[in-house]
Amino acid sequence: MRLYPVRYHAAGEILDVHREMTAGLSWPARVRADADLLAHALRVRLGLDSASTGGRFFELAAPFALAVTAAYGGIHLMSWYAGVVISPGSTWSQLVTTDLRHGLNVLFLVLMCAGGIVALLNHSRLGAVLGLLGFAVDWTISPGLYDSPLQAFAAVLTALVIVACPPDRRRRSPAAGALAALAWFPSALVLTRGFVISTDYGAWPLLALVLTGVVSYARSSGLRALAAIAAASPLFLVQASISL
Amino acid sequence: MTDRGMQELALLLLTALANESRHGYAIAQEVKAITDGRVAPRTGALYGALDRLLADGLIEVEREEVVGGRTRRIFTLTPTGRERLETEAERLAATAREMRRRLAGGTAPAT
Structure with a gap:
């Protein structure tokens, strides 16, 4: 969550949704889901997300x-x-x-x-x-x-x-x-x-x-x-x- | 967004919001249900696409609600988003009609 910039107010909501969506996943699927979230946070921080x-x-x-x-x-x-x-x-x-x-x-x-x-x-x-x-x-x-x-x-x-x-x-x-x-x-x-x-x-x-x-x-x-x-x-x- | 066909995920997100406003997790579950589990968006991809649809004015935040001490946004289609979804639905339906016509042995229409 710290990876998201302060200006991005949806970080808390995203983390909650991520917890719900990854509950009960196998560890390889969990790693892929975490990597996807990490990539999104980095993109938002660098101003490279698809809305920017x-x-x-x-x-x-x-x-x-x-x-x-x-x-x-x-x-x-x-x-x-x-x-x-x-x-x-x-x-x-x-x-x-x-x-x-x-x-x-x-x-x-x-x-x-x-x-x-x-x-x-x-x-x-x-x-x-x-x-x-x-x-x-x-x-x-x-x-x-x-x-x-x-x-x-x-x-x-x-x-x-x-x-x-x-x-x-x-x-x-x-x-x-x-x-x-x-x-x-x-x-x-x-x-x-x-x-x-x-x-x-x-x-x-x-x-x-x-x-x-x-x-x-x-x-x-x-x-x-x-x-x-x-x-x-x-x-x-x-x-x-x-x-x- | 351009006049090209929309990306599948964006189209599915608009479809999930066509009949009801939903929050992020509910949208993801709805997309999974619509596609019989074929498309299961991950969190980053889901919110990346939602941010883009918000920026393009195709969806908007209808309200925020607090559940269990957590705030979540409820998304809904804008009139532009509804119009865009109708255009995409018509385009896809026209393609499907043509597929069926040709499979039934019809000849190509004059251009």
Whole structure:
């Protein structure tokens, strides 16, 4: 109850209802119910509950953060796979001799890509968030595999944007899905040498993000839409700055 | 709230309040009964959704009552909430009618 801010007058009532609703529950169910209450109290304290301005803002930003996560994971996976295929050794021998550090890196990229797509379809966000946090932690273990510590920072920021969206405000966003496809597809063409003009400098995904922001702005979501896109942009921004 | 279909929990909360004003625990029990136990909202999710419906002006606090030394709020639908629920009911009924028509072999309506 102390977790709820003083301004939130319903805390006592909520606690009474919680006692009634959890009476007689098994301990695993009780733990889940307590965790749900804890999450609600934290959201109210941080101004991220679904009735607050913060909650409404992250409702807009989270789908784009998921799209960026999926596209970022997809582009880097494609880059890794293209490297394996282009190398003179057999693909299989390279895959089986991949060391643990590279293996972990690829695992987190897969989680980011697949988890991002799953979450964009309004299912669990766990995979995407685990992928992003794993990606960030992996930087501390194998910094040599990364171009900049800012990548880890951007991954954590992106995970926070996703988690900050209140559960009852999660939704599908066709615009975010289009952004992921728009950012990933030309990069995939370049990496597979199917596209004559190189955009292998992180600029294309950033352009796709800017385009999505302009379209969202024009479709009347206004400045909040632009701010939401900005909140989703750290991974692409860092990638573009590294490549310049 | 936007014109998109409402989230299921929000819709169920409005449904639970359609015929009677209720307090938080009674709303949760009613939602469980309406859905045959399929949806059993936890406290945080329940009050998160109630706060949102209050902020959106779809429900309001009708009164506060003290039971056993504890204060609890009794929620009720606002006219806007009732109107919104009627719109959602009509939308769902239209979808159900179309489902039944097509299952019976009807052709797609001209658009």
